[in-house]
Amino acid sequence: xxxxxxxxxxxxxxxxxxxxxxxxxxxxxxxxxxxxxxxxxxxxxxxxxxxxxxxxxxxxxxxxxxxxxxxxxxxxxxxxxxxxxxxxxxxxxxxxxxxxxxxxxxxxxxxxxxxxxxxxxxxxxxxxxxxxxxxxxxxxxxxxxxxxxxxxxxxxxxxxxxxxxxxxxxxxxxxxxxxxxxxx
Amino acid sequence: xxxxxxxxxxxxxxxxxxxxxxxxxxxxxxxxxxxxxxxxxxxxxxxxxxxxxxxxxxxxxxxxxxxxxxxxxxxxxxxxxxxxxxxxxxxxxxxxxxxxxxxxxxxxxxxxxxxxxxxxxxxxxxxxxxxxxxxxxxxxxxxxxxxxxxxxxxxxxxxxxxxxxxxxxxxxxxxxxxxxxxxxxxxxxxxxxxxxxxxxxxxxxxxxxxxxxxxxxxxxxxxxxxxxxxxxxxxxxxxxxxxxxxxxxxxxxxxxxxxxxxxxxxxxxxxxxxxxx
Numbered sequence: 001x002x003x004x005x006x007x008x009x010x011x012x013x014x015x016x017x018x019x020x021x022x023x024x025x026x027x028x029x030x031x032x033x034x035x036x037x038x039x040x041x042x043x044x045x046x047x048x049x050x051x052x053x054x055x056x057x058x059x060x061x062x063x064x065x066x067x068x069x070x071x072x073x074x075x076x077x078x079x080x081x082x083x084x085x086x087x088x089x090x091x092x093x094x095x096x097x098x099x100x101x102x103x104x105x106x107x108x109x110x111x112x113x114x115x116x117x118x119x120x121x122x123x124x125x126x127x128x129x130x131x132x133x134x135x136x137x138x139x140x141x142x143x144x145x146x147x148x149x150x151x152x153x154x155x156x157x158x159x160x161x162x163x164x165x166x167x168x169x170x171x172x173x174x175x176x177x178x179x180x181x182x183x184x
Numbered sequence: 185x186x187x188x189x190x191x192x193x194x195x196x197x198x199x200x201x202x203x204x205x206x207x208x209x210x211x212x213x214x215x216x217x218x219x220x221x222x223x224x225x226x227x228x229x230x231x232x233x234x235x236x237x238x239x240x241x242x243x244x245x246x247x248x249x250x251x252x253x254x255x256x257x258x259x260x261x262x263x264x265x266x267x268x269x270x271x272x273x274x275x276x277x278x279x280x281x282x283x284x285x286x287x288x289x290x291x292x293x294x295x296x297x298x299x300x301x302x303x304x305x306x307x308x309x310x311x312x313x314x315x316x317x318x319x320x321x322x323x324x325x326x327x328x329x330x331x332x333x334x335x336x337x338x339x340x341x342x343x344x345x346x347x348x349x350x351x352x353x354x355x356x357x358x359x360x361x362x363x364x365x366x367x368x369x370x371x372x373x374x375x376x377x378x379x380x381x382x383x384x385x386x387x388x389x390x391x392x393x394x395x396x397x398x399x400x401x402x403x404x405x406x407x408x409x410x411x412x413x414x415x416x417x418x419x420x421x422x423x424x425x426x427x428x429x430x431x432x433x434x435x436x437x438x439x440x441x442x443x444x445x446x447x448x449x450x451x452x453x454x455x456x457x458x459x460x461x
Contacts, residue, residue: 005414006405008340012347013355013401017394019348020355035390042394058348065209068256068316069352076216076312165387173394 019069040091045170049099086129094118115163206331207431214438218445219311228307235314275301330421
């Protein structure tokens with residue numbers, strides 16, 4: 001299907017929303033949590049697979065050319081050299097997973113199921129990227145077990161919560177706005 | 185609201201503002217790659233000073249960027265500390281010598297080589313972050329869209345890119361407005377609040393923010409269609425800026441700097457400038 005003007009506006013403004021979400025921070029002790037993961041799940045749940053992927057793709061392009069829209073206001077091509085960049089690539093992949101479910105069935109149960117399933121997918125891609133980057137590209141040896149332990153113990157519980165919250169928000173927003181006006 | 189820290193284009197008449205958007209993008213990418221690939225300290229110091237000088241020329245005020253810079257500083261610090269925690273003697277491996285300053289606990293020594301390596305990482309931030317902010321703050325989104333269109337990207341796509349740039353400050357402002365309104369109603373958002381209170385506070389900002397953004401989508405897309413956007417294969421550009429001598433000049437300068445960066449690989453025998461030999 002072809003993108004209408006409204007589709008393009010949705011993609012552009014959701015890209016801006018995703019950019020702002022990376023600047024909203026809730027400090028939990030020394031660990032800063034942004035709402036980026038929440039929006040990486042919420043946006044494909046609202047827009048569907050195709051527009052969701054285009055939104056995250058546009059976000060990645062803007063970030064890589066230098067706009068400070070990645071977590072913590074970072075950006076630029078050097079973001080490719082950060083271990084955490086893999087999670088953004090993962091965000092692109094899970095947009096297809098979540099969006100394809102959102103296209104068919106928008107019940108809370110199905111959305112929360114696919115959202116929670118997408119979190120380990122996100123982590124597999126993120127940790128694989130971090131391992132490849134550190135050990136091969138940057139020549140900074142880090143064992144896989146250290147990466148897995150660090151990522152899972154610190155961030156996984158919070159991301160599961162974000163997935164559930166994102167599904168809840170998506171259902172409420174779709175009900176309030178009317179499903180057909182968003183996923184079409 | 186006019187005193188809010190809004191990160192977006194602000195019109196000025198400086199040499200950098202007058203450059204073509206595509207030229208600035210090319211320079212940004214070339215210079216970012218140059219700074220990203222090298223660890224030659226002398227080059228990085230030069231580029232840091234060069235970036236800060238560009239900041240001066242572009243008339244960017246501290247107030248415009250202080251909000252984002254606080255975030256950047258915090259996460260940069262996090263990265264620097266993380267490098268040390270994971271690989272406290274990586275610098276020793278790189279530079280091939282070991283000068284212990286503090287023995288530390290276990291493997292967490294402090295060596296001159298590690299400090300020098302992390303100093304290089306800090307310089308990389310000082311090189312690349314100002315360049316990105318300069319590009320964002322001195323480029324008119326409409327003019328940038330016309331530049332993208334000229335290099336072959338469909339105007340519908342380039343216009344979506346410009347809209348995303350255009351609305352980041354608007355949504356940021358919405359976020360602040362909603363946050364202030366909710367705090368006026370008694371919801372605790374500051375650092376003094378308990379964790380659960382702050383999470384509830386965030387939830388009360390996110391939903392209105394999303395709804396106001398969705399409303400904005402309706403308004404914008406309807407207005408654009410009423411103005412017959414997208415009905416033809418081509419369009420003209422009000423904000424188009426022709427290529428000038430200055431554009432060619434700055435692109436050449438960026439290319440020369442990139443060549444210097446890559447040449448230093450051979451001069452140094454590696455990506456690293458090694459003062460410990």
